[in-house]
Amino acid sequence: MPILQSATALAAQIEQLYQQHSRQVLATLIRLLGDFDRAEDALQEAFSAALVQWPQTGVPASPVPWLISTGRFKAIDKLRQQQRFVSDGEVVLAQIASEEAGDSFALQMEQQWPDDYLRLVFTCxxxxxxxxxxxxxxxxxxxxxxxxxxxxxxxxxxxxxxxxxxxxxxxxxxxxIPYQVPPPQQLAPRLQAVHKVIYLLFNEGYSMPCQQSAPDDGMQQADLAQQAIDLARQLLVLHFDTESCGLLALLLLQHARRQARFTARGELILLADQQRQHWDQAMITEGIRHVETALSSGRIGAYAIQAAIAAVHSESPDSASTDWPQIHALYQLLYRLEPTPVVALNQLVAFSMCHGPAAALMQLAPLLADEHLAQYHLLFAVAADFHRQLGQNGEAINFYRQALALATTNADEQFLQQRLQDLAAK
Structure with a gap:
């Protein structure tokens, strides 16, 4: 029997359900309703119904199937009311009303959730x-x-x-456009966009400590990174290929550092200064295993190379023992596959670790003139750091100020401000 809760506790639970499962509910509603807008309306209707009904009835034993079923029936009722005004109303109504309801509905939904999620990814x-x-x-x-x-x-x-x-x-x-996972013969060309989506999602979560997420973000930043990892796992189960394997490895190896990347106050800690005993060794072990699989399975792609770079860092007991020549060689290989300014900048950083900041500064001018990097704060932070290491504090301050003006997260802003304060004190 459902257990009744206080209004505050119940509202908190519904909010948590929304944060954790709204995308899952939406993906299934899109399959059932065949339309993004109808599904989004149904999602909101379902959670609104929960806010009204659950204080009287208690939270259902299986709240997610309840939300899906409620959203579906709300959509059916709305279509019946608007049928004469909707061009495809009769057809859609017949289609979605034919879905089996009753006791089997919850089991059916649970069995199809992973597929629904991937269907939605490939449709998008x-x-x-x-x-x-x-x-x-x-x-x-x-x-x-x-x-x-x-x-x-x-x-x-x-x-x-x-x-x-x-x-x-x-x-x-x-x-x-059909709401489906493409057949095997059509899958490979579709993977590039899916990989980029997963990678961008991870970066959004990885870019800042979760306590800095705004309350109205609807999702904690750390959850975004974990969601990307979960999606990468699902994709690899669906279809093995070198890049899917390399992508999962890269995300795991980067996420393994999450506890060491920020102070308790949310201040950024550079890789060289991180306490490596706080890195997640189980995650590193799994990531390295996927790297080895990717590198030994045939054609090597950009994600597999980036994962190999992350693996070199992860296998180094401390910053001083990092194999920078190997990392620089891997960045050179990556640049052949993806000759982008950002990769060139990362390659130059690795070069500086091998040959020193003075040699790196001699190669920096083309990147500073590249319009694609004009709004990229890390370019100016790298330039500033080269000058800082050489004791050229005036030049370093100017570049740090440019980087600060372009920074997009509180952690980056705090780090750059601290660098400026340290230089000003000298």
Whole structure:
């Protein structure tokens, strides 16, 4: 029998259910209702119904199936009321009303949740959509990021992202894009966008300590990173390939450092200064196992190389013993596959660890002139650090100020401000 709770405790539980399971509920509702907007309305209706009914009836033993079933029936009722005004009302109503209800409904939902989630990912990443639309829509609908979070990941305005998401939904509906995982022969070309979505999602969670998440983010940052890892695992189970394996390895090896990356006050700790005994050794072991599998399974991709770089760091007992020549060689290989300015910057940092900051500064000018890095605060932070190491404090201060003006997280801002204070005190 359901247990009645205080209003405060119940509201907190419903909020937790929303944060943890709303994307799961939405994915299944999209399958049942065949439409993004109907499913999103049904999701809100279901949680609204929970807020009204559960104080009287208690929380159901299986709250997620309850929410899905309630959302489905709310959608059916709404369609019946609006049937004459909706062009496809009769067809859709017949389709969604035919889904089996009753005692088997909860079991059926539990069995299909993982597939529903992946169906939604691949629908959002359909090749009929532009890559930018695929990424934005998946991050919004599958992962629950706000338009502001997505805009930050893409370095664009929230209004631009919102318009992109609306157009993507319209395209899916107009083109009747199927809600399904593609057959094996069509799967490989679709994986690139899915990999990028998972990686961007992880980076959003990895970029700051979870206590810095805004209360209205709808999801804690650490949960975003773990959600990306879970999605990468599901993808690898669905279809093994080198890049899926390398991606999972990369996320695991980076996430293994999560307890050592920030102070208790949320201040950023650089890799060289992290207490490595706080790294998650079980996660590192699993990540390295996936790296070895990826590197030995045939063609090596960009994620597998990045995972190999992370593995070199993870296997080093301390910063001083890091095999920087190997890391630099791996970045050179990565640049051949992905000749981007960001990879070039990372390669230059590894080069500086091998040959010193003075030699690295001689190669920095082209990156400082690259318009693609003009808003990338880490470029200016790297330039500042090269000058700082050489005792060129005036130049370092100027570059740190440029980096601070472009920083996007509180942790980065705090770190850069501390660097400026340290230099000003000299």
């Amino acid at each position: 990443c359909h090749p009929a959509l532009s890559l930018e639309a695929q990424l934005a829509l998946t991050l919004r609908e599958v992962c629950g990021l706000t338009t502001e979070q997505i805009a930050r990941a893409f370095l664009q305005t929230p209004s631009t992202i919102a318009q992109r998401i609306v157009r993507a939904k319209q395209k899916i509906k107009a083109a009747a």
